[in-house]
Amino acid sequence: MRNLKLILTYDGTRYKGWQRLSGEENTIQGKLEAALSRILGEPVEISGSGRTDAGAHALGQVASFHCESGMPCPALLEALRKYLPEDIGVLSCEEAAPRFHARLNATGKTYLYRVWNSPEPCVFDRRYVYRMEEPLDLPAMERAASMVLGTHDFLSFCSNKHFKKSSVRTIYSLTIRREGPEVRFTVAGDGFLYNMVRILVGTLLEVGTGRRDPEEIPRILAARNREAAGYTVPAAGLFLTEVTYQ
Amino acid sequence: MRNLKLILTYDGTRYKGWQRLSGEENTIQGKLEAALSRILGEPVEISGSGRTDAGAHALGQVASFHCESGMPCPALLEALRKYLPEDIGVLSCEEAAPRFHARLNATGKTYLYRVWNSPEPCVFDRRYVYRMEEPLDLPAMERAASMVLGTHDFLSFCSNKHFKKSSVRTIYSLTIRREGPEVRFTVAGDGFLYNMVRILVGTLLEVGTGRRDPEEIPRILAARNREAAGYTVPAAGLFLTEVTYQ
Numbered sequence: 001m002r003n004l005k006l007i008l009t010y011d012g013t014r015y016k017g018w019q020r021l022s023g024e025e026n027t028i029q030g031k032l033e034a035a036l037s038r039i040l041g042e043p044v045e046i047s048g049s050g051r052t053d054a055g056a057h058a059l060g061q062v063a064s065f066h067c068e069s070g071m072p073c074p075a076l077l078e079a080l081r082k083y084l085p086e087d088i089g090v091l092s093c094e095e096a097a098p099r100f101h102a103r104l105n106a107t108g109k110t111y112l113y114r115v116w117n118s119p120e121p122c123v124f125d126r127r128y129v130y131r132m133e134e135p136l137d138l139p140a141m142e143r144a145a146s147m148v149l150g151t152h153d154f155l156s157f158c159s160n161k162h163f164k165k166s167s168v169r170t171i172y173s174l175t176i177r178r179e180g181p182e183v184r185f186t187v188a189g190d191g192f193l194y195n196m197v198r199i200l201v202g203t204l205l206e207v208g209t210g211r212r213d214p215e216e217i218p219r220i221l222a223a224r225n226r227e228a229a230g231y232t233v234p235a236a237g238l239f240l241t242e243v244t245y246q
Numbered sequence: 247m248r249n250l251k252l253i254l255t256y257d258g259t260r261y262k263g264w265q266r267l268s269g270e271e272n273t274i275q276g277k278l279e280a281a282l283s284r285i286l287g288e289p290v291e292i293s294g295s296g297r298t299d300a301g302a303h304a305l306g307q308v309a310s311f312h313c314e315s316g317m318p319c320p321a322l323l324e325a326l327r328k329y330l331p332e333d334i335g336v337l338s339c340e341e342a343a344p345r346f347h348a349r350l351n352a353t354g355k356t357y358l359y360r361v362w363n364s365p366e367p368c369v370f371d372r373r374y375v376y377r378m379e380e381p382l383d384l385p386a387m388e389r390a391a392s393m394v395l396g397t398h399d400f401l402s403f404c405s406n407k408h409f410k411k412s413s414v415r416t417i418y419s420l421t422i423r424r425e426g427p428e429v430r431f432t433v434a435g436d437g438f439l440y441n442m443v444r445i446l447v448g449t450l451l452e453v454g455t456g457r458r459d460p461e462e463i464p465r466i467l468a469a470r471n472r473e474a475a476g477y478t479v480p481a482a483g484l485f486l487t488e489v490t491y492q
Contacts, residue, residue: 009369057370081365089367121327121335123255124303124374 055235118181136208203230301481364427449476
C-alpha cells in the first residue's frame with residue numbers, strides 16, 4: 001500500500017468547502033476523490049490537513065491518501081491536472097512516509113485574509129477579497145493582534161456551539177500589512193477552531209474602525225463565549241496558504 | 247453642455263465586447279450608458295477609445311460623453327461605482343476639454359497579452375490568460391517582433407475581410423517578457439486593426455514553437471492577406487492597458 005501526499009491550490013468560490021458531504025459532489029475533497037478513483041481505478045479516500053469553509057480558497061492545502069496503484073507520481077500529477085476542473089490545481093504529488101497523515105501530523109497552519117480597503121474598483125480579484133471602504137486604524141489592530149499571540153482558550157472565536165474538545169490553541173504570529181488598496185492579515189498557529197480566523201479578523205476590523213477597544217481582547221478570550229467576539233468576515237477573502245509538518 | 251472623460255477597467259469575460267449592439271444589453275458600453283442615463287436623468291451616449299473584443303479586458307480604457315447635468319465629478323464617480331456591476335470599474339471621472347473625443351483624439355494604445363506557459367496550475371487568473379504549455383523560444387519571437395516594429399500595412403493581421411480604410415499602422419514597441427510561469431506580450435502603437443493584436447501574438451507563438459520562421463514576417467506583411475499570418479489567440483488573455491492622447 002502506497003501513501004501519497006498532494007499539495008493543492010483552489011478557488012473555493014463555487015464549492016461547498018473541502019469536506020465531502022453525503023450526496024453532495026460539489027466539494028474539493030469530492031472532486032479530488034472522484035478524479036483519483038477514476039485515474040487509479042480503485043476507490044480512494046483522501047484526508048486533508050483540515051476542512052476549508054465553503055467559499056474559502058487554498059494556496060497550499062495538503063492532503064494524503066493510500067492507494068494500491070503503482071502509477072508513478074509524475075504521471076499521476078499529469079493525469080490529475082488533466083482531469084480536475086480549472087479551479088482546483090495540484091502543485092505537487094509525491095510519495096509520503098508510510099505513516100504520514102495530512103491532518104494528524106500537521107503541526108501548524110498559515111492563513112491569509114485579504115481586505116480591499118479602498119473605494120478604487122477591484123475588478124479582477126473581486127472574488128478573493130472582502131470589500132470594506134471604511135478607514136482602518138492599523139496600529140490599533142496591531143495592538144489588539146498582539147494580545148491574541150501565544151497560547152489561549154479560543155472558544156470565543158469558534159462558531160461551533162457544541163465544541164467539546166480542547167479549544168486551546170497557540171498563535172505564533174499575526175501580521176497586518178497595508179499593500180496598496182489592500183489590508184492583509186497573515187496568521188500562523190498550531191491549529192484553528194471552526195471559523196476562528198474569520199472571527200479573529202472580524203474582531204480586529206471592529207477595532208480598526210473604532211467600534212471596539214484593543215484592550216477588550218483579554219476579556220473576549222476570558223469569556224469563552226462566541227457572543228463576546230466580533231463578526232465573522234466572509235469566506236471569500238480567506239486563503240489557507242501553508243501547512244507545516246513535524 | 248459638459249464633456250466628461252472616464253478611465254475604465256473591466257473584466258470582459260461575461261460581455262459581448264465594448265460596443266453596444268442593438269437589442270443587446272450585455273456590452274460594456276451598454277452597461278455604462280444605462281448607468282449614466284439613470285444617474286444623470288438624461289440619455290447619455292458614450293464614445294470609447296475603441297472597441298474591445300468580446301471576452302477581452304481593460305486596465306485603462308478611456309471613454310468620453312456629453313451631458314447637461316451639473317453633477318460634480320466626484321459624486322458621479324461615486325454613483326457609477328455604486329451602480330455598475332462589480333466587473334466594470336471606474337478609475338477616474340473628470341471634466342475634459344470641450345472638443346475632447348476618446349476615439350478621435352487617441353494617438354496611441356498599449357495592449358498586454360498574457361500567456362500561461364507552464365504546466366503549473368493557474369487557478370486564480372484562469373480567466374485572464376491563454377494557456378499554452380509548449381516551450382517557447384523567446385529570442386526567435388523577439389527576432390520576429392523586431393520586424394513588425396515601425397510603419398507597415400497590417401492588412402494580413404486584420405480579421406475584417408471587407409476592411410476598406412487604410413490598414414497602415416505604426417507599432418512603437420513590442421516586448422516579450424517571461425515572468426515566472428507567464429510570457430507577457432506588450433505592444434504599443436498608434437492604432438490597431440480588428441483582431442490585430444491577437445493575430446500578431448498568434449503569429450509570434452507559431453514562431454516561438456518553431457512552426458514558423460522569424461524571417462517570414464516581411465513576407466506576411468507584404469501579402470496583405472489574412473491567410474498569410476498565424477492564428478488568432480483567444481480574447482481572454484488580452485488587456486487594453488493604456489490609451490494616450492496628443
